[in-house]
Amino acid sequence: MPRKPVSPVTQWKRVEKQATQALGKGAAGAYPEALEPRVVPYAAAFDAAPLLPPEYVEFVKALGYRWLAGRSSALGFLPPRWRASLSQQMGVPDREWNEVRAEREAGTHTYAFVMFAARDLDDVNGFAFGPGEDGAAQAVWSVEDSLPVERLGTFPEWLAGKLAELSEGLDDAQEGDTSVEPPDLEGASLPIQVKVKAAAKKKGPEALFDAFPRDSKELLFNGRKLGALPALIGEFTELESLWVRTTGIKQVPPELGRLSKLKKLDLSFNPELTELPAELGDLASLESLNLNRTGVTTLPDPLERLTRLTFLDLQSTPLKALPPVLFRMPWLRTVDLYWTTLPPEEVERLRQALPECKVGVN
Structure with a gap:
C-alpha cells in the first residue's frame, strides 16, 4: 500500500x-x-x-x-x-x-x-x-x-x-554554529502600533512619523500618500537619509533645517512641491538632493552654504532659468537637467562656471 x-x-x-x-x-x-x-x-x-x-x-x-x-x-x-x-x-x-x-x-x-x-x-x-x-x-x-x-x-x-x-x-552542524539572518521585514516595516498611536494621539502623517524613534538614521516612505511633511520631522536630529518620493507633499517645513546630520534627501516625483524653504541651507551634511519631477522653479540662495552637496537632480522640473545659487557652488560634481526647457546658452554658462561638474541635459 x-x-x-x-x-x-x-x-x-x-x-x-x-x-x-x-x-x-x-x-x-x-x-x-x-x-x-x-x-x-x-x-x-x-x-x-x-x-x-x-x-x-x-x-x-x-x-x-x-x-x-x-x-x-x-x-x-x-x-x-x-x-x-x-x-x-x-x-x-x-x-x-x-x-x-x-x-x-x-x-x-x-x-x-x-x-x-x-x-x-x-x-x-x-x-x-x-x-x-x-x-x-x-x-x-x-x-x-x-x-x-x-x-x-x-x-x-x-x-x-x-x-x-x-x-x-x-546534518553536520556543530556546537556554536549559528544561522544566517532571515529577510529583515520587520526592520523595513511601519511600526505595528502606528494605528494605535494615530487613534490616540495624532492623525495623518504626524501619526506615522511619531511612531518612529527620534534617533532613527533613515526614514523611507516612498509611495505612501503623506500629503504633507510634518513639522515634527525636525525632531529626528540623528537622521542621515530621508526618502519621501511620490508622497504627494506640497511643501517642506522649515523645521527640516534642524537635521544637521542629513546626507541624502529625496523629494522627487512630487509635482505640487513648488518651492523650498531657505532653511535647507542649514543642512550642513547634505551630499545628495533629488528634486526630479517636482514643481520647483528656483532654489533658495542659502543653498550656497551646503559645501558638501555634490549631487543635485533637477530632471523634468519646470525651470525656465538656472537658479543663480548654482553658479556659486563650485563643489557640485553632478547636476542633472535632463528633460528641462532651459536655454542651451544658460546650460553652457553653468558648465563654464563649474568646470569640474558633470551637467547632464537632453
Whole structure:
C-alpha cells in the first residue's frame, strides 16, 4: 500500500525542529501578519487571491508567515502587504520595465506574478507564483534581481526541495554554529502600533512619523500618500537619509533645517512641491538632493552654504532659468537637467562656471 504523502505543513515543522535543535531558537520564527512595508510603490492595489495555489493558502492558514534560517541560507514567507509591495516591484519577463511601470502607475496592469517568499530585500530576490507550463496550475518561479526567471514546479514540489536543502545543511552542524539572518521585514516595516498611536494621539502623517524613534538614521516612505511633511520631522536630529518620493507633499517645513546630520534627501516625483524653504541651507551634511519631477522653479540662495552637496537632480522640473545659487557652488560634481526647457546658452554658462561638474541635459 503506497505511503500517504507528507504534507507541506508537516515537512516544515520537521525541518524547523531540526534547525532549532541544531542552531538554537533564533533559527526560526514568524512575521506578524499586520506587517506593512514603509514603501508602497504604486497606490493601485491588486487582488492576489486568484494567483495563490490552494496548497499555499492551507500552509499559511496553518502556520502563518514563518521564516526559517539555516547555516548558509534562509527563507521567509511574506505577509499580505509585503506580498503586494514586492509584487509591484517585480518586472515581467519579455516586457520593457517602463511599459510595466506605466501600467502600474495608472492602475491598469494585469498581474501574472505574485511574490510570496523572499531570501533578501536588497533587491527583490525570492520566489513568486506565476503561470504554469501549457496552462497548468500556478507554478513557483525563482525571482532574481526583481525578475521571474525560471519555473520550479508546484508549491509542494518546490517547498519539499527547499526544505531538503536546508535540512541537508544542518546534518553536520556543530556546537556554536549559528544561522544566517532571515529577510529583515520587520526592520523595513511601519511600526505595528502606528494605528494605535494615530487613534490616540495624532492623525495623518504626524501619526506615522511619531511612531518612529527620534534617533532613527533613515526614514523611507516612498509611495505612501503623506500629503504633507510634518513639522515634527525636525525632531529626528540623528537622521542621515530621508526618502519621501511620490508622497504627494506640497511643501517642506522649515523645521527640516534642524537635521544637521542629513546626507541624502529625496523629494522627487512630487509635482505640487513648488518651492523650498531657505532653511535647507542649514543642512550642513547634505551630499545628495533629488528634486526630479517636482514643481520647483528656483532654489533658495542659502543653498550656497551646503559645501558638501555634490549631487543635485533637477530632471523634468519646470525651470525656465538656472537658479543663480548654482553658479556659486563650485563643489557640485553632478547636476542633472535632463528633460528641462532651459536655454542651451544658460546650460553652457553653468558648465563654464563649474568646470569640474558633470551637467547632464537632453
